[in-house]
Amino acid sequence: MVKERTRADKRPAKKAAPRGKAPAGSACRQSVDAGRERKVSIAQVAVHAGVSVATVSRVLNGSDAVREPTRSRVADSIVALGYRVNQLARSLRTDESRLLLTMVPDIGNPFYAQIVQGINEAVQARGYDMLLCETGGRVDHEKRFLELLHTRRVDGAICLDPDTVQQAQQSEAQRFPWVACCEFDAHAPVAYVGIDNRAAAREAVQYLVSRGHSRIAFVNSDMRFMYARERQNGYEDALRQAGIAARPDYSQSVNGLDFDAGQRAVARLLALDLRPTAVFAVSDTLAIGIMRGLRDAGLAVPTDMAVMGFDDISLASQVSPTLSTVAQPMRQLGLRAAELLLRQLDDPQARVKGIRLPHRLMRRESA
C-alpha cells in the first residue's frame, strides 16, 4: 500500500528556521513572543531549569523521586517557557495514545448523537480524546476501524455499528480492547452495554394489546442490526402470548431510520387489506415519520391508528400528538460504554462483562 504525500515543503529544518506552520498570511514570524516559543521541548526546559531531561520527565509524570526544590524549579521553567508535552512523542514511547475511537452509523440521528455525548463526557473526564468515525453503515468504512487502531495506535474503541461485532469474531480486532454499544452479541467475548431489546419490544406490544389492539403492525429497519432482530422477536412474543396470530404482511421492513423511511412505510400500511389499528416502530424517528404520513393521509392518531416508537429521543415529547415510546438511557449507554472501555484499559486482567441498562415504557398521547 503506497501512500502519496502531497504536502508541499515542510522539512524538519533544524534549528535554522523556526518550524511549525506559519499561519497563512502576513508576517508569519511575530515578534519574539515573550519567550513563549512555538515548540518547546523537554530538553529546553531541562536547560532552563539546570537539570537533566530525565528529571523534567519525572516532574511531568508526577514521580515522587524528585526533591522539592528541584521540582518547583522545573515547574517554574515549564511555565516560563510555555512548555507542552508532545503527546505524539510520548505515545510513540509508551505505546499508549490516550485516544479512543467511536464508530457510529449516523450522528444525524438524535439517538446516536446522544450516546456520543455520553461517550464524550466520560472520555474527556478521563483525559482521553475521542476520534469520531461516522460509517453510514457502509462496511468498507468499518475497515478504517482496524486501520486506525493500528495506524494511530488508538487505545481502544466503542462501536455502535452492527457489522463490526460480526467481524470481531474472526478478525484481529479481537486482540484489541473495544466495547460494543447497543449492537452486541451477548455470546461474543466482547464487553458491551445495551438494553434488553426483546423484552422492551415485548412490553411495548403488550401495552398496545392492553389498550385493546389486536391488529398491530410492526415497522422494522435493517435486519443487519441486532436490535432489529430482537425487537422482532419481542413483537412476536407479545402477539403469541396474547393469542394473536402474527400476520406476515403486518411486519414491514424499511431502509434506514429517518423520517422519510417512516413516511414511506405508511403507504404500505394503508394498502393492507385489513388495516391495522396500531403500529409499533423500532425507532422514534421512524414513528414520527409514520405519524406525519398518517396525517397526510387524513388519519388521526391515535384514534384511527395508534403509534408507538422506540428510544424516547427528546423530540418524542414535542410532536403532536406526543409519542408513546420505550425509553432507552442514551446518555448512560454511552457513558457506561466508555467507562467499561476505560476500565479495561486500566486493568487488562479485568474480564469485563456486558451490562444491560433498564428501559422504560413511556405512555403518551399517540398510543
Add this chain to the structure above:
Amino acid sequence: MVKERTRADKRPAKKAAPRGKAPAGSACRQSVDAGRERKVSIAQVAVHAGVSVATVSRVLNGSDAVREPTRSRVADSIVALGYRVNQLARSLRTDESRLLLTMVPDIGNPFYAQIVQGINEAVQARGYDMLLCETGGRVDHEKRFLELLHTRRVDGAICLDPDTVQQAQQSEAQRFPWVACCEFDAHAPVAYVGIDNRAAAREAVQYLVSRGHSRIAFVNSDMRFMYARERQNGYEDALRQAGIAARPDYSQSVNGLDFDAGQRAVARLLALDLRPTAVFAVSDTLAIGIMRGLRDAGLAVPTDMAVMGFDDISLASQVSPTLSTVAQPMRQLGLRAAELLLRQLDDPQARVKGIRLPHRLMRRESA
C-alpha cells in the same frame, strides 16, 4: 485462535529485558499467525525485503526514486508481513498529524450534528481523521482546544463555538490554521464559512410582515453567539423597514436552544399585555418547543399565532403543523469549512477568505 490480548504485552515491557530491537528476530515472530504480527515495523519489512529502511520508506511515500524490481519486492513484503505505518512515529518526524479537531457546542442539536457530518465527510475523503470535542459552550472546555493543538500536534481545527473566535484574536491560536464555521467574525484574520444571518433574519421577518403580521415577537438565544446578535439586527431591520415600532418586550432571550427553552419562552410571550400574532425564533428546535407550548396553552398555529424557525433541520417538515423556517445548508457548511482548512494546510501561503453560503426561506404551514 488468537487469545484476547492484554494490555501488558502491548506495553514496553517494563520488567522484561531492556528494550531494544528484541522483537526483530525473536521467536514470537515465527508465530503460527501466517506472519501477521501485531507490530511490524519498517525495519522488519526492510529485512524481509532485503533492503534498507530508507528504501521501504521511499516506497511507502511513493517516491519515484525506487527502481521497479525493488519497489515490488518491498510492496510484497509489506503485504506479507501485514505492515501498517505507525502514524505516531511518522507524525513525530514530519510534524504533521493528519488529525483535525472539530469543536462543537452541542452535537445533540440536529443542526450541529449535520454540520459535523459534512465535516466528517470531507475529512475522511482526504485521509484525515477527526477529533471531536463537545464543549457544551463552556469556556474552560475551549481551553482544551489550544492544548490539543499543541499536545496532539493537531494540524488544524474547525470551530463552531463562539468564544473561540474571540480568543483567537489575541491568543496564540492565531498562529494555527483553523477555520470558523457558523460563528465567525468577518473582520478577524481567520477563514470562515457561514451564512448572512442578518439578511436571512430580515427576510424571515419580512415574510411575516407580508403575511399581515405587525405584532411580531422574537425569541433569541445567548447573545454570546454572533448569529444571535446578527439575527436580532435582521429582525430590527425588517421592522424598521416596515415602519413597525420595535417593542422591547417582544424580544425575548432564552438560555440554550433546546425544545424546553422554547416551551419556557411561550409563557412569557403569552403574558405580554398585547399578545403578538407571530413569533420568529432563531432556531428550529426553539420554534418547535414554542409550538408545543402554544398547543399546551390551547392555541392554534398559525391562526392564533404564527411561528417561524431557523435552520430547517429535517424535523421541521415532520412536525404538525410543518414549520416555516430559513434553511441553512448544514452539510455544505461543514464540508466547505473542512475543505477550506484542508486547502490552507496544503498551501500555507494561500490567503483563504471567508465564504458565505446561501440561505433559503421555506414557506410551510406554521407561518
Add this chain to the structure above:
DNA sequence: CTGAAAGCGCTAACAC
C-alpha cells in the same frame, strides 16, 4: 538508485 545515520520529543532502565 540505495544505504547509513541523524534525529523528532519523550520515557525508563541503569548508573552514580
Add this chain to the structure above:
DNA sequence: GTGTTAGCGCTTTCAG
C-alpha cells in the same frame, strides 16, 4: 535523587 543513554518507528539529508 538525578543524570546518561538507548531507543519507540519513521523521514530525510548526505554519501556512495
